[in-house]
Amino acid sequence: MPYTTGMGPFGSIPVSLFFTCLADAFSPGVCSATVEVLERFGATVRVPLSQTCCGQPAFNSGNRKEARAMARKFLLTFPDDGPIVTPSGSCAAMVKHGYPVLFRDEPRMLARARAVGDRIYELSQYLVDVLGVTDPKSDFSGKVTYHDSCHLRRGLGVVSAPRKLLRAVPGVEFVEMEESDRCCGFGGVFSVKYPQISCKMTERKVERILETGAAYVTSGDLGCLLNIGGLISRIGYPVKVIHLAEILAGKAAGRGDAV
Amino acid sequence: MELKANAFGRNARKALLDKTLQGALERTTGRFQAHRDAAVAAFPEFEATRERASGIKRDVLDHLDTYLARFIEEAEKRGAIVHVARDAAQAREIAARIARNEGITLAVKSKSMASEEISLNEALQGAGVTVVESDLGEYIIQLAGETPSHIIAPAAHKTREQISRLFERHLGEPRTDSIPGLVGMARKHLREKFLSAGMGVSGGNFLVADTGSVVLVTNEGNGRMGTVLPRVHLAVVGIEKVIPRMADLPTFLRLLPRSATGQAISSYVSIVTGTRRAGDPEGPDRMHILLLDCGRSAILEGKYREVLKCVRCGACLNCCPVYQSVGGHPYGWVYSGPIGAVLTPLLVGLPEAAALPDASTLCGACADVCPVKIPLPDFLLELRADAREQGLKTPGEIAAMKGYAGVMKRAGLLEAIERIGGVLGQFFTKGKGIGGLPYPFSGWTERRDFPAPAALPFRKRWKIQRGARD
Numbered sequence: 052m053p054y055t056t057g058m059g060p061f062g063s064i065p066v067s068l069f070f071t072c073l074a075d076a077f078s079p080g081v082c083s084a085t086v087e088v089l090e091r092f093g094a095t096v097r098v099p100l101s102q103t104c105c106g107q108p109a110f111n112s113g114n115r116k117e118a119r120a121m122a123r124k125f126l127l128t129f130p131d132d133g134p135i136v137t138p139s140g141s142c143a144a145m146v147k148h149g150y151p152v153l154f155r156d157e158p159r160m161l162a163r164a165r166a167v168g169d170r171i172y173e174l175s176q177y178l179v180d181v182l183g184v185t186d187p188k189s190d191f192s193g194k195v196t197y198h199d200s201c202h203l204r205r206g207l208g209v210v211s212a213p214r215k216l217l218r219a220v221p222g223v224e225f226v227e228m229e230e231s232d233r234c235c236g237f238g239g240v241f242s243v244k245y246p247q248i249s250c251k252m253t254e255r256k257v258e259r260i261l262e263t264g265a266a267y268v269t270s271g272d273l274g275c276l277l278n279i280g281g282l283i284s285r286i287g288y289p290v291k292v293i294h295l296a297e298i299l300a301g302k303a304a305g306r307g308d309a310v
Numbered sequence: 311m312e313l314k315a316n317a318f319g320r321n322a323r324k325a326l327l328d329k330t331l332q333g334a335l336e337r338t339t340g341r342f343q344a345h346r347d348a349a350v351a352a353f354p355e356f357e358a359t360r361e362r363a364s365g366i367k368r369d370v371l372d373h374l375d376t377y378l379a380r381f382i383e384e385a386e387k388r389g390a391i392v393h394v395a396r397d398a399a400q401a402r403e404i405a406a407r408i409a410r411n412e413g414i415t416l417a418v419k420s421k422s423m424a425s426e427e428i429s430l431n432e433a434l435q436g437a438g439v440t441v442v443e444s445d446l447g448e449y450i451i452q453l454a455g456e457t458p459s460h461i462i463a464p465a466a467h468k469t470r471e472q473i474s475r476l477f478e479r480h481l482g483e484p485r486t487d488s489i490p491g492l493v494g495m496a497r498k499h500l501r502e503k504f505l506s507a508g509m510g511v512s513g514g515n516f517l518v519a520d521t522g523s524v525v526l527v528t529n530e531g532n533g534r535m536g537t538v539l540p541r542v543h544l545a546v547v548g549i550e551k552v553i554p555r556m557a558d559l560p561t562f563l564r565l566l567p568r569s570a571t572g573q574a575i576s577s578y579v580s581i582v583t584g585t586r587r588a589g590d591p592e593g594p595d596r597m598h599i600l601l602l603d604c605g606r607s608a609i610l611e612g613k614y615r616e617v618l619k620c621v622r623c624g625a626c627l628n629c630c631p632v633y634q635s636v637g638g639h640p641y642g643w644v645y646s647g648p649i650g651a652v653l654t655p656l657l658v659g660l661p662e663a664a665a666l667p668d669a670s671t672l673c674g675a676c677a678d679v680c681p682v683k684i685p686l687p688d689f690l691l692e693l694r695a696d697a698r699e700q701g702l703k704t705p706g707e708i709a710a711m712k713g714y715a716g717v718m719k720r721a722g723l724l725e726a727i728e729r730i731g732g733v734l735g736q737f738f739t740k741g742k743g744i745g746g747l748p749y750p751f752s753g754w755t756e757r758r759d760f761p762a763p764a765a766l767p768f769r770k771r772w773k774i775q776r777g778a779r780d
Contacts, residue, residue: 070768072718076728077761079768098772103718109711111672113694113703117715124719152691205674234631238671245669246753247323251635252671253758281758284743 066094067129069137069146069171072104073273074294081273084300085138085174092182094136102128107145110153112240119153126150126163134181135171138296140203140271143173148206173203173271174296179212185219189301192222196265197295198256198279199232200272213271213295220298228259228268237278253282260290267293311426311457314642315654315663321640322669331467335637338466342628345572346679353568363561364683367619370552371610377519377552378601384522388584390597394549395428397604402433405544408598409437412542414508418500420526420533421445422513423461423622424602425546426644427657430511441511442503444532446496453480459638459646461624462570467637500532510536510594512582514547515621516562517599520555523583524599527566527576534580543582543594548602550610550618562621565681569623605657614689617652619682626676626686632669641666648676648686655693664702667693706750721769728767735762 066089070082086096106121125146129135137143150164178184195217203209217225236242236252256279260268268290270276280292297304314321325331350356370377382392393408395401405428409417417439419425431441443452447465451458453476458464465473470487477483483495512533516525524545526533537543553559559581567573586593609618627633627647638646643654643663651666667690676686697703717724735744743759746752754760766774 072724075768076731076763079764079766079771082768083771098769098776100769100773101721103721103724104714106715106718109715111691111694112707112711113667113691113696113698114708114711114715115695115698117711120715121718152688201671201673201675205678232675234671234673234675236631236671238673241668241671242754243751245319245322245632246756247326248632248635248669249671249754250757251326252631255631277761278758281743281755281760284759285745285757 064094065097065133066177067133067135068096068098069102069105069129069135069142070098071137071139071142071273073277074138077277078273078294080304081138081294081296084294084296084304085136087300087304088174088178088187088296089136091188092178092184097130097133099128099130105142105145105149106153107142107149108239110145110149111238115153118149122146122150122153122164123160126160126167129167133170134177135167136174136177137171138174138271138294139273140173140200140207140209141274143171143176144202144206146171173207173209174299175212175216175271176207176209178299179215184216187216187219187299189220189299190222191220191298191301193267194224194226194263194265195267195269195298196226196228196260196263197231198228198235198260198268198270198275200270200275201232201234203271204232209271216295216299217269223298226263226265228263228265230255230259233259235275235279237274239274242278249278250282253278257282257286257288261288265290267291267298269293269295269298271295311429311644313658313662315658316665317642318640318665318669321642322636325636325640330469330472331637334467334469335634338460338463339628339634342463342571342624346569346625346628347572349568349572349574353564353574355564356568359561359564360681360683363565363681364619366553366558366561367682368616370554371550371615371618374549374552374610377554378549380519381517381522381552382601384520385524385584385599386522388522389587390522390584390599392599392601394601395603398428401428401546401600401602401604402430402436404600405430405546406433406437408542408544408600409434409439409509412509412596414439414542416503416507417441417509417511417544418444418503418507418532418536418540419448419511420513420528420536421448421462421464422511422546423458423644424513424548425511426458427604428546428602430546434511439509442500442507444500444504444536445528446493446530446532449496449500450476453477457639458644460627461622461645461647461649463624467639504532504535504539507536507540509542509544510538510540511544511546512537514545514551514599515566516559517547517552518556518559518581519552521583523556523581525559526578526580526582527563528580529571529573529577531578534578537580537582537594538592541594542596542598544598544600545582546600546602548604549606550620566621566623569621569625569679569681609656613692614652614656616684617649617656617689619684620649620653621682622649623681625679625681629675629679631671631673631675641669648690649684652684652686652689652693660693660696660700661702664697667697725767725769728763729770731763732765732767736765738762
């Protein structure tokens with residue numbers, strides 16, 4: 052459904068923001084940018100303040116008891132209706148695909164997990180696929196390349212939405228990198244257990260980014276960006292990492308406390 | 311094969327420092343992956359074929375006993391002798407007995423991963439048989455005294471210079487960097503073996519239940535020569551390789567070469583059905599089929615059943631960024647890459663290989679390419695959960711997880727910790743990244759910075775800006 056301008060057709064529908072614990076602690080600017088973009092397209096943003104972590108690090112490392120406790124809290128924290136939007140493909144994929152695994156032996160929680168999973172969206176997915184946004188109305192400018200986070204691309208199947216949005220920003224010169232869908236090496240607990248392999252993968256990712264000559268590398272997942280940014284900052288490469296939400300929010304957000 | 315799966319971390323670090331290996335890996339995996347992608351792109355029916363193949367395999371697993379009984383019946387009808395081995399020790403015993411009873415002193419062997427599972431060569435050598443690997447890659451690593459590092463390209467880790475040096479030392483051949491030259495040398499030496507061997511040993515890509523055939527998919531012709539020239543043929547095949555009908559074979563032949571090497575069809579597809587009949591110009595007088603259970607029935611009974619759909623194409627290795635970074639050897643057993651990280655713990659027991667399921671970022675590239683749709687990332691996750699259940703996790707990890715889950719129970723506690731972290735982080739790093747974290751996170755910051763926590767977390771910021779309301 053195409054939006055018009057100002058108040059969108061979903062203006063009266065409240066959107067719940069799942070800001071993610073990672074962005075909350077390390078890049079609050081990403082959360083603010085997400086709110087700004089959602090409000091630009093008419094959403095009334097609700098922020099359930101007792102939310103914490105979706106439990107993915109525990110789930111991915113096989114610690115299901117702890118993951119289940121966090122998943123249970125998540126499912127009880129978010130309201131029973133309306134879309135839940137998050138600036139993370141990975142966290143959305145965890146709720147959508149991980150929770151049904153965690154609650155496969157608990158029919159009532161499973162039903163709730165599925166219902167919540169059906170209402171959760173990553174930001175670009177929500178803007179393009181649900182709101183029908185074609186012009187994000189961002190004044191951001193610069194040469195940008197995009198890294199497909201594994202969980203956004205393969206977990207949620209979101210490939211074109213972020214690209215459509217980036218290409219629609221007049222000031223953005225969008226350039227694809229080679230192997231944009233190759234894992235950056237983060238993998239959460241993987242990067243702690245096997246840091247050398249992780250780094251090897253990150254180095255290859257950064258090489259591909261540098262080849263494009265872009266001034267910014269963006270993605271729909273903060274985990275990837277913190278990882279890629281960690282290597283870039285250590286070496287001092289002339290490229291900035293910036294979350295997709297910050298580019299969509301525009302110049303002011305982009306200069307803020309980016310990752 | 312000696313099991314070293316739990317040394318994955320140490321051996322992976324070694325592999326990362328091996329410059330020759332790194333070059334070889336980049337070339338081979340890159341080439342395989344590019345060829346596979348091109349072949350799939352040029353084959354619009356790929357998805358539909360994949361779906362069909364997955365369905366056939368699922369049906370096979372649901373009725374494995376029936377299809378196996380049919381296969382054995384049909385193969386025996388055509389003169390083959392079928393043996394079933396419960397475990398590796400029994401398989402070795404059967405193979406050695408076959409060799410002794412048939413009076414074999416020299417055997418030529420084509421590539422077979424299943425034979426690596428049971429250390430077949432050692433068993434045959436114990437029975438007085440000289441075993442010569444006849445697949446070029448296997449021949450190379452046999453000369454080098456190494457083990458395969460890739461399911462379909464066992465010498466993927468070797469450069470042509472290393473191979474030429476091996477041929478110089480073991481075969482007395484002059485040094486060359488010409489690939490056809492090297493192939494010619496191997497062919498010359500192998501040809502004599504083919505002509506004098508009493509037994510040909512092969513694996514089997516498929517067992518066809520309604521005809522009792524063993525199907526071999528190869529590129530070098532060694533599989534065909536080894537099953538046709540010697541008087542005895544021994545095929546060593548896992549029980550899960552059975553397919554119901556000859557009519558199902560084309561479905562798999564469309565997928566396997568494309569997924570493995572990017573070929574529309576392999577150079578050779580050999581369908582070996584029984585012994586030589588009266589009037590046949592060639593073929594073995596005796597055919598033994600050794601079916602391996604070796605842990606497969608146990609897998610069949612559990613939640614990992616679908617891993618038995620695997621056709622051993624190696625596509626998941628080529629696309630895996632972890633495999634691309636360290637190669638096959640660190641996986642420490644027969645199978646490597648994502649399929650190895652799942653299959654090895656299931657075949658040898660999780661305690662012996664618990665390091666492998668952790669060796670993945672869960673990026674999902676493997677599930678995307680698998681021609682029979684094995685949910686490899688889901689299985690890796692499941693195995694990690696099994697590791698916790700079976701008490702295989704370190705007390706440190708469990709304590710850390712409990713602590714983290716405890717904090718995440720209460721948003722207020724999390725916010726307090728974030729704020730303290732924010733103040734300390736900003737104070738010590740001036741808003742820049744953290745250059746060195748303590749153990750167990752020290753590896754993370756060896757070559758990367760870790761971000762400093764923000765001074766004002768979002769939750770607090772929101773409360774200040776918009777008031778403490780939901």
